[in-house]
Amino acid sequence: MTQGALPLSIRGLHKSFGALVVAEDISFDVEENSALGIIGPNGAGKTTLFNLIAGAMSPGSGKINSFGKDIGSMDARRRCLGGIARSFQVPQPFSGMTAFENVLIAAAFGRGLNEHAARKFAIEAIDRTGLGGSSNRLAGSMTLLDRKRLELARALATGPRLLLLDEIAGGLTEAECRDLVSLIKEIRDQGMTIIWIEHVLHALLAVVDRVMVLDFGKVIAQGAPDEIMKDPQVAAVYLGPDSEELEMING
Amino acid sequence: MAEPLLSVKDLSSGYGDFQALFGVSLELQENAILGLVGANGAGKSTLFKAILGLLPRARDMVNFRGKPIGNVKTEDLSRLGIVMVPEGRKLFRSLSVEENLQLAAEYGRKGEWTPDRVFELFPILGQRRRQAATSLSGGQQQMVAIGRALVANPDVILFDEISLGLAPIVVNDVYAAMPQINASGISAIVVEQDVDRVRKLSHSLVCLNEGRVVLSGPSQDFTKAQLTAAYFGE
Numbered sequence: 167m168t169q170g171a172l173p174l175s176i177r178g179l180h181k182s183f184g185a186l187v188v189a190e191d192i193s194f195d196v197e198e199n200s201a202l203g204i205i206g207p208n209g210a211g212k213t214t215l216f217n218l219i220a221g222a223m224s225p226g227s228g229k230i231n232s233f234g235k236d237i238g239s240m241d242a243r244r245r246c247l248g249g250i251a252r253s254f255q256v257p258q259p260f261s262g263m264t265a266f267e268n269v270l271i272a273a274a275f276g277r278g279l280n281e282h283a284a285r286k287f288a289i290e291a292i293d294r295t296g297l298g299g300s301s302n303r304l305a306g307s308m309t310l311l312d313r314k315r316l317e318l319a320r321a322l323a324t325g326p327r328l329l330l331l332d333e334i335a336g337g338l339t340e341a342e343c344r345d346l347v348s349l350i351k352e353i354r355d356q357g358m359t360i361i362w363i364e365h366v367l368h369a370l371l372a373v374v375d376r377v378m379v380l381d382f383g384k385v386i387a388q389g390a391p392d393e394i395m396k397d398p399q400v401a402a403v404y405l406g407p408d409s410e411e412l413e414m415i416n417g
Numbered sequence: 418m419a420e421p422l423l424s425v426k427d428l429s430s431g432y433g434d435f436q437a438l439f440g441v442s443l444e445l446q447e448n449a450i451l452g453l454v455g456a457n458g459a460g461k462s463t464l465f466k467a468i469l470g471l472l473p474r475a476r477d478m479v480n481f482r483g484k485p486i487g488n489v490k491t492e493d494l495s496r497l498g499i500v501m502v503p504e505g506r507k508l509f510r511s512l513s514v515e516e517n518l519q520l521a522a523e524y525g526r527k528g529e530w531t532p533d534r535v536f537e538l539f540p541i542l543g544q545r546r547r548q549a550a551t552s553l554s555g556g557q558q559q560m561v562a563i564g565r566a567l568v569a570n571p572d573v574i575l576f577d578e579i580s581l582g583l584a585p586i587v588v589n590d591v592y593a594a595m596p597q598i599n600a601s602g603i604s605a606i607v608v609e610q611d612v613d614r615v616r617k618l619s620h621s622l623v624c625l626n627e628g629r630v631v632l633s634g635p636s637q638d639f640t641k642a643q644l645t646a647a648y649f650g651e
Contacts, residue, residue, distance in 0.1 A: 183552070205584075206584070207556075207584045207586065207587070208541070208554050208555070208556025208557050208559075208560070208582070208583060208584050208587055209541060209553065209554040209556065209557050210554075212554075213554060213555060255555045255582060256505050256506070256555065307432060307435075309457045309458035310457045310462075310504065310578075311456075311457035311458065312457075312458075333555065333582055336578075336581045336582055337457070337504065337578045337581045337610060338457065338610060339455075339456050339457065339610050339648060340610070340612070340645065341456070341645075341648065341649070342456065342457055343610075365556075365582065365583065365584055365585065365588075367585070403586070404584055404585060404586055405585050405586060406585055406586030406589045406590075407589075
């Protein structure tokens, strides 16, 4: 595959808010059907990077290519139509609509279809994420777990080839987390390319094949998960000494 | 045992026709930390909302310092000494970090927790004090939400998902600060998904399953396996 057709290829990406630099010379590639994990301290620029990839923010400079196209100046909707979907850290459903209506809107707008044509994709996404039993519930009255599933269903309904997940495992019990991890693995195994920001490391490391660490807008490490977890710099800025997360991963 | 600081007696509540809590009882002692665990949908956030009067409950189901607080308006509870760190943070979008904290301090009580002390606990917030709270990262917003509860100098903080969105190193800081927060006279009910962590932090534990208390007692009496089993009503 040529580099131009990669799901994502970023070069020299830069973004600042006034004096605050949130992305500094970020470059990386994401291969087809791979899963990249992104970790880093709070405020490192992880969600900002998703905003730049998904088109919620414009970069100051740098190149963002996705599936062979320069998408850096495209609006968010066109990027979504081009195959990029995201979930939000704090679920953002239309709370006065049912789960099904929320997913239907995602399928219609994310694929450029009318309501009738979008319906089968909405049903498929609801089924795939195990939301069948709550599809007629108002999104605002759903539990956190179901709202997280709804975030995933809305993203999947748009028919993505590159899926961006922002802290989707936060606030879930271990058992719920295990279910979510197997669902994400299943989605990956069906050919999806995934970039996942997550603090729940044992969930993240069960899925991703590469980890990138951001701090103050810069990539400070990237590589195989086990190497990254042993990196002293990562321990210093992110994990901290005696990390319980690390204990949990190492058993 | 001394009279509990906060007690919930036989509390039932829900949303419209949907009953989410069935006769829940618990007691939070003065200067104690109670861990509240259970799967999503077990009723933990609902219990918090009912304690605060955001959901219907009978007048005498929630008692604070021995008195029923069923007639106290939610907005008056922070002056009485009960506050919540809500899941989802719920900060004032148009206000800066400092303004969010000042507003909470204004509606709370005077005491040793001030915005400056919060900036000592979370130095990054001090550096961002003039920024709009919602321009912060998710984890930093969680720090503001925790700080906002502290500056009200309450007797009780209800923490809904205390470590949600925080990097491991900050979770360590928050847990390290809890004994200090506790020693300043603040008791807490903590919802946390990391069972081991909350078991070590808390004095007592209550596990909810499908809106009912399925297990409660001193934290040291339970193993992680017992708690995990109780999640599912086993």
